[in-house]
Amino acid sequence: MSFLDITGRKFIVFGLANKKSVACAIARTLVAEGAEVIHVVRSEERRTTATKLFPDCPVFLCDVEEEENIVRVRDEIAGYLKNQGGAKIDGIVHSIAFANYSEGLKPFHSTLKKDFLQAVDISCFSFISIANHFKDLLSQDASMVTISISTTRMAAENYGYMAPIKAALDSSCCFLAKSFSAFSHIRFNAVAPGLLKTSASAGIPGYVDSYLFAEKAILRKAALTTREAADTAVFLLSPRASGINAQTIVVDAGMAINYFDKEIIKGAVG
Template identity: 75%
Template sequence: MSFLGIEQKRFVIFGLANKKSMACVIGRTLVSRGAKVIHVVRSRERVEEAKKLFPASRVFVCDVEDEANVVRVRDEIAEWLKSEGKDAKIDGIIHSIAFANYSKGIKPFHETEKADFLQAVNISCFSLISIAKYFKDLLEKDASVVTISISTTRMAAENYGYMAPVKAALDSSLVFLAKSFSEFSEVRFNAVAPSLLKTSASAGIPGYVDSYLYAEQVIPRKRALATQEAANLVVFLMSRRSSGINCQTMVVDAGMSVNYFDKNIVKKVVCPV
């Protein structure tokens, strides 16, 4: 058995979109370590792409915006588990889902549309609570649940807008989920919080490319965080080697948060050419 010990363990990943998505990199890393991966995608249009990327994995469909879909996919996965064995359970869930409506471009935060904000909370945050609620009986007693957050929810990045408060709600939800689950299990809830990544989801954020290029300069090594680096932390948290970690939002930013006053960047601002 390897150090992580995840061979033949079963993990459900919500949020696969394409080969550039965080969910894809996590899935590939788990599979490369001998784990069994079950993907849950948003629409039937994404099923074929998922099957091409993961030909050996089962793929289910669930648009989490409608809670009834979470119940349905729970039942479908429960039925599949029966084929895995009488006592087959899920060893972990990865929640890699986020959505914000930027179709009208960036607005000042105080002009945030109520409908957009509530939709983002529903899909990006409440979906984790809903999944935990309906999947609890399918989880191993010491399973791990990991969601994807952001490296800081306290920075007013104008182009990220109302999604930072939504992610803050997601971070807070971990604590309450872990506490409520502790009444009957040892299931752990954690978040991996990367700095800016080059993913398909981030491509839809207005002005993201400029922020990404800036982040490259702020990171001490002058090289942006790779999606694989964030995925590695997710995989570690899926393993029992991380059994002492619970209720944590774990930042992985290659040191970006300590280097905003890099002398070369300061010089460019204070003494522009």
């Protein structure tokens, strides 16, 4: 038995987009540890991608912006599990976020209501909704993990309105953990990575410069990898993390303590 003790356990991963996504890295580690992975993706195009990357894993479709889709995919997965003898799900990964920057980056105070509410719906409420609708498919000691950001208190202008939404996501872990404790030992946690090189991040205006700065601020002077964030998520999914609940685990390789690095100061003040 491996240390993580997830061999043969079943996990659902929401949000795989491509081979660079955090969801893909999490699924790779789960499969490598002998777990069974069920993918849920947003579109047919992503289903094709997921099938190519994980040919032995079932893939279902769900655009979480419409709650009825979450109910539908829950029923489809329930049917799949029934055909496998009624097995339960041991964990769910929520790696979903969306922000509409189609009109360009605006000052935070100029955020459009429709954009903010859509981002809350997709990036935060979907986690709550998935927990609610999938609760009867989960084992009594299952784990739900979402992907946040390393800090929601750093007002990065190019991240727009997403930090307040991630703050709501972090808080939702606490309230879900409390709510579910009335009838289960199901845990809710968030992995909060520093800046990662993913296709989703590439769509954030000015992200490359921020990424390069983060690399200088990290203690080891090397960027955080997607796998490092993913491995933390897999640990939280495993029984080895049974004592961790309602937490946001920062994975930033020490970046947050190093903003006064002498090299950064020298470059800023000359």
